[in-house]
Amino acid sequence: MPGDPVELMISANPKITAADVARLRSFYGLDQPIYERYFNWVSDIAKGELGYSRTYRIPVTEMMGPALTSTFVLSTVSLAFSLLVAIPLGILCALKPNSRVDYVVNLFNFAGISVPSFWLGIVLIIIFAVKLQWLPAGGYQTTGVEYETLMEEILDKAAYLILPVISLSIQSIGRFSRFTRSAMLEAMRNDFIRTARAKGLASNIVIWKHGFRNALIPLITVVALSISSIFSGALITETLFAYPGVGRLIYSSIIGNDFNVAMVSFIISVSMVLLMNLVADLLYGVVDPRVSYN
Amino acid sequence: MDTLDTHNNKKLAQVSKEPQRLNKAQIAELEKVQSISKIIYNQFKEHKAAVIGAYTILFFVLVALSAPIVEKVMGVNAENQNVFHRYEPPFTTISAGTDTRENEVRKYIEENPESAAIVQAELIKEEFVTVSRPEDALYEWARFEKRKAMAAIRLLSIDQDIKTDLRNVAKKFEIYHLFGTDELGRDVLMRLIYGTQVSMGVGILVALSSALIGLLIGAIAGYYGGFIDTMLMRITDALLSLPTIPVLIVVAAIDLQKVPVLASLLSHGSESILKLIFILCIFSWMPVARLVRGSILTLREREFILASKTLGATDFTIITRHMFPNVIAPLLVSVTLGVGESILFEAALSFLGLGIQPPTPSWGNMLFNAQELIYRAPFLAILPGLLILFVTISFNYVGDGLQDAIDPKTIKR
Numbered sequence: 191m192p193g194d195p196v197e198l199m200i201s202a203n204p205k206i207t208a209a210d211v212a213r214l215r216s217f218y219g220l221d222q223p224i225y226e227r228y229f230n231w232v233s234d235i236a237k238g239e240l241g242y243s244r245t246y247r248i249p250v251t252e253m254m255g256p257a258l259t260s261t262f263v264l265s266t267v268s269l270a271f272s273l274l275v276a277i278p279l280g281i282l283c284a285l286k287p288n289s290r291v292d293y294v295v296n297l298f299n300f301a302g303i304s305v306p307s308f309w310l311g312i313v314l315i316i317i318f319a320v321k322l323q324w325l326p327a328g329g330y331q332t333t334g335v336e337y338e339t340l341m342e343e344i345l346d347k348a349a350y351l352i353l354p355v356i357s358l359s360i361q362s363i364g365r366f367s368r369f370t371r372s373a374m375l376e377a378m379r380n381d382f383i384r385t386a387r388a389k390g391l392a393s394n395i396v397i398w399k400h401g402f403r404n405a406l407i408p409l410i411t412v413v414a415l416s417i418s419s420i421f422s423g424a425l426i427t428e429t430l431f432a433y434p435g436v437g438r439l440i441y442s443s444i445i446g447n448d449f450n451v452a453m454v455s456f457i458i459s460v461s462m463v464l465l466m467n468l469v470a471d472l473l474y475g476v477v478d479p480r481v482s483y484n
Numbered sequence: 485m486d487t488l489d490t491h492n493n494k495k496l497a498q499v500s501k502e503p504q505r506l507n508k509a510q511i512a513e514l515e516k517v518q519s520i521s522k523i524i525y526n527q528f529k530e531h532k533a534a535v536i537g538a539y540t541i542l543f544f545v546l547v548a549l550s551a552p553i554v555e556k557v558m559g560v561n562a563e564n565q566n567v568f569h570r571y572e573p574p575f576t577t578i579s580a581g582t583d584t585r586e587n588e589v590r591k592y593i594e595e596n597p598e599s600a601a602i603v604q605a606e607l608i609k610e611e612f613v614t615v616s617r618p619e620d621a622l623y624e625w626a627r628f629e630k631r632k633a634m635a636a637i638r639l640l641s642i643d644q645d646i647k648t649d650l651r652n653v654a655k656k657f658e659i660y661h662l663f664g665t666d667e668l669g670r671d672v673l674m675r676l677i678y679g680t681q682v683s684m685g686v687g688i689l690v691a692l693s694s695a696l697i698g699l700l701i702g703a704i705a706g707y708y709g710g711f712i713d714t715m716l717m718r719i720t721d722a723l724l725s726l727p728t729i730p731v732l733i734v735v736a737a738i739d740l741q742k743v744p745v746l747a748s749l750l751s752h753g754s755e756s757i758l759k760l761i762f763i764l765c766i767f768s769w770m771p772v773a774r775l776v777r778g779s780i781l782t783l784r785e786r787e788f789i790l791a792s793k794t795l796g797a798t799d800f801t802i803i804t805r806h807m808f809p810n811v812i813a814p815l816l817v818s819v820t821l822g823v824g825e826s827i828l829f830e831a832a833l834s835f836l837g838l839g840i841q842p843p844t845p846s847w848g849n850m851l852f853n854a855q856e857l858i859y860r861a862p863f864l865a866i867l868p869g870l871l872i873l874f875v876t877i878s879f880n881y882v883g884d885g886l887q888d889a890i891d892p893k894t895i896k897r
Contacts, residue, residue, distance in 0.1 A: 297533075300884075304824060304876035306831050309869030312855055316862045425729050426832055430855070440730050441836065444737045456730060463727045 196220060198447055235457070241450035243443075250454050253439065258458065260330060261435035264354060264428070265420055272359040272366055273413070279363075280370025281397065284405075287375060295367065302364025307423055311357035311430045318353060326350055328432035354431045358423050362416050369412045373405035380404065406477050414470025421463055524813070527889035534885020537878035544875055548680040560659055560671040563843070571861040572665040574672075577658055585626040588653050593622060599646045606640045630658040666864055667853055676867060679845040684823075684875065686757065686830045686846070690764040691822035695815055697765060698772025703803050705773070706780030717777070720770045728767060729832060735763050736838040756841040760833065764826055772818050779811045813890040817883050824879035831872050847872050 196214050200206055215221045219230060234241070240250035279299075283292045319327035326332075329350055337343035377383070378401050386396045425437030432438070436455050443451035506514075518526075529535060547554070555561065564584065572578060593600040604621035607613050613624040625633060637650045663672035705716040736759070783789060783806075792802050827847075833839035834848025835855075842849055847868040854864035 300533075300877050300880055301873070304828075304873055304880050306828055306835075306851075306869060306872050306876075308832060308835050309851060309865070309872065312851070312858060312865045313869065316858050316865065320859055320862070419728065421727050423729065425733070426836065429836065437730070441733065444733060445837075452734075456734060459727055459730050464725055467725055 231453075235454075240454045243451045244448045245443075245446050245451075246448075250450050253451060254436075254454065254458065257434060257436045257439045257455070260433060261421075261424055261428070261437060264351065264358065264433060264435055265417075265424055267351060268355040268358040268424075269362070269413075269417070269420055271355055272362040275359070276363045276366035277370050277402075277409075280367040281374050281402065283367070283371040284374035284378060285397070287371075292371075295371075299364040299368045302360045303368075305360060307357050307361055308426045308430050310360055311353065311427060314353045314357055315431075325352055327353075328430070330434050350431075350433075354427050354433055357430075358420065358427045361423065362420055365412065365416060366409070369409055370405065373408045374401060376408075377401045377404040403477075407474065410470060410473055410477060414467060414473070417463065417466040417470070421459060421466075524886075524889045528885050531881075531885035531888055533881045534888075537881035537885070540874060540878040541882065544680055544684060544871075544878075547677055548684060551674070551677045551681060554677055555674060558660065558662065558671075558673065560661070560674055563670070565668045565670055570665060570667055570669045571857065571864070572661055572669075573861075574662065574664045574863055576664060577660045578665075582627070586623060589622050589626045592649065592653050596646075596649065599643075599649070602642055603640065603646060603650065606642055607636070610636075610640060612636050612639075663867060664861075664863060666850070667857060667861075672864065672867065675845045675850060676847075676871060679847045679850055679868065680871065680875075682757065682840060682844060682846040683827055683830055683848070683872070686761055686764070686840075687823045687827035687875075687879075689761050690768060690826035690830075691819045693761070694765045694769040694822060694826075695772050695819045697769035698774075698818075699776050699808070699811070699815065701769065702773035702776025702778075703780055703807065706777035707784060707799065707803055707807070709781075709784075713777070716773070720773050723767065724770045726767075728829070732763060732767060732829065732833055733836065733838055735766070736760070736833055756839065757844065760830060760839050764829055768822060768826060768829075772815065772822075775814055775818055776811050779814065780807055783807050783810055813886075817886045817890065820879055820883035820886055824876040824883070827872060827876055827879070831868075 196211060196218065199214065200211060212221075219227060222230075238251075240254070242249055243253060246253065279295050283295050286292060315327045318325045326349060331343075331347050331350060335346065337346070378397075383396060383400055386400045387393075391400075421437075424435060425441060427433070428435045428438040429441050436459055439451060440455045440459065442448070443455065600622060604618050607621040607625055608615065608618060613621050615621050615624050625636060628636065634651065637647050640647070659671070661671050661673070663676065666672050666675060701716055701720070705713040780803075789802060789806060792806055797805075830839055830846065831848035831851065834846050835852045837849070837852055840846040840849055842853070850868040851865060854861070854868070858865050
């Protein structure tokens with residue numbers, strides 16, 4: 191990311207004169223000291239004036255809305271998907287520790303944590319988009335299609351989501367499943383589990399109501415901390431699959447020197463992560479009545 | 485020592501059940517006190533996957549270090565480009581370009597001018613080549629296919645020594661690419677091996693230096709407590725809550741050459757590597773700092789610390805001599821796990837084109853180059869990723885094994 195915008199204009203226009211440069215600098219306020227420029231920018235942001243995109247020549251606010259929705263859909267779907275896969279896997283392992291199933295799932299978990307998600311994405315594209323041609327290699331929806339029903343729209347967009355969601359979820363599946371296993375093992379060792387079994391409760395109720403409820407507390411911490419990493423990972427996944435979300439916007443604006451877009455999308459992504467952390471903190475209280483916020 | 489004694493007693497008890505009696509030496513062996521590192525080592529060996537992981541890492545380190553040897557054995561040069569043979573699939577043999585052949589011949593003529601003259605005369609006499617000037621005979625021979633060139637040598641009536649030398653020259657006429665060639669016709673195997681040096685080097689350096697930073701900050705925060713602790717831990721929390729990849733990208737996009745102080749410090753060749761290590765360190769010391777602070781907080785209340793304070797030890801002595809040995813074991817685990825993570829981050833950044841800059845190969849930027857060509861050369865994209873997967877999974881397993889080994893709850897007695 192080189193220099194300031196005026197330098198870029200100079201390189202784009204060789205006929206520019208020194209007087210023009212000075213005029214441009216004062217027009218954009220670049221001749222002021224750095225702290226003053228910062229305060230100008232912060233007060234503009236606070237007023238909701240996010241500025242214009244240098245590359246697309248449209249207000250940043252117009253770009254942010256659709257991008258945020260797409261990223262939100264991608265992150266939520268992959269979070270839900272990874273929880274749906276990881277929790278049953280983890281519980282399965284915790285109920286039969288050191289069995290063959292446990293070893294296989296453990297290997298899968300380690301592979302999931304260790305695999306670079308972007309590489310997995312490439313491999314998935316090679317297999318499903320290039321060789322088998324079952325799924326699209328990238329994008330958001332089929333271009334130039336008018337949807338007749340809502341169902342049709344959802345199905346079309348879902349096809350584009352499958353590969354990104356898998357490559358984004360694989361790491362969190364590994365992490366969540368390992369954590370569920372250890373939290374569940376710990377929870378099932380409690381005395382009240384034995385009591386519940388002794389009084390003749392169905393094993394499903396013991397597992398889910400007594401065991402899992404207690405395993406949830408450490409799990410929520412990990413899930414909350416992972417939201418940030420899923421969000422970060424979304425940047426690479428979005429770039430790889432050409433999915434029009436905030437992550438790809440951050441990347442392309444940084445690469446393309448689109449300052450306003452870069453800064454705003456960066457602020458939004460950081461504040462989304464911070465917000466998620468707060469939500470996780472509040473969730474403790476819901477899950478565990480012993481935690482109170484007085 | 486309590487645990488150690490029960491350890492040996494149990495072993496003795498087990499042994500005494502067996503019918504045959506032990507001789508004195510074996511009993512003495514069993515009664516010997518085991519050091520803690522020995523216990524950890526024995527415990528670590530129980531974790532099969534971790535042991536396999538450790539050997540895998542060893543293998544990769546050895547391969548990375550023996551890069552020049554592999555280069556010689558395979559007869560390839562890592563930097564040689566060959567635009568006529570790009571994207572060759574694995575296991576292909578291609579004939580070398582004219583310039584490579586002529587270079588080899590020129591080298592031969594310069595080194596052995598006398599025998600070269602004999603060979604040139606022979607080549608013309610046997611009418612293998614037709615040239616206007618005798619000096620060109622060898623160059624003309626260099627245009628043959630490898631098999632034809634070898635056959636010509638066999639038919640010449642010259643000394644065996646010269647024949648052997650010529651055969652060595654002719655061997656260079658063909659290059660075997662075990663993993664094929666990349667977008668510039670370079671040998672993928674050699675790129676991968678040099679990439680291993682870079683990627684693993686970055687991973688290990690980042691893990692070690694961020695452990696050092698974390699150790700320092702965690703120790704200061706834990707030992708002094710109060711305001712210093714609050715301040716340092718809030719900084720740690722703040723950095724931890726940032727989304728890693730976007731922040732790394734923003735920082736990586738800063739051109740360090742534009743910063744006046746740093747420009748003179750950085751030489752151009754290794755700039756991107758140093759910069760990457762620096763950036764990754766800034767954002768990976770926090771978990772270590774938290775871990776160290778936690779251990780130091782509990783250590784601070786222990787009697788032996790009070791004892792050394794009473795004896796007049798300085799803070800520095802207490803922290804380095806009495807506290808650090810007690811945090812080394814968990815630190816080791818987090819360094820091992822950190823290496824895997826750093827390799828992944830390096831690969832991710834290089835994959836986005838912001839990490840290690842070509843022509844220096846790293847697994848990440850090999851993937852970056854390959855992703856546009858997945859239709860034509862899918863293997864180019866698959867190989868570096870597989871290596872990343874193998875190395876990271878090994879480091880994670882070793883970390884897991886170490887964790888189990890140092891955890892007193894899991895030690896089997």
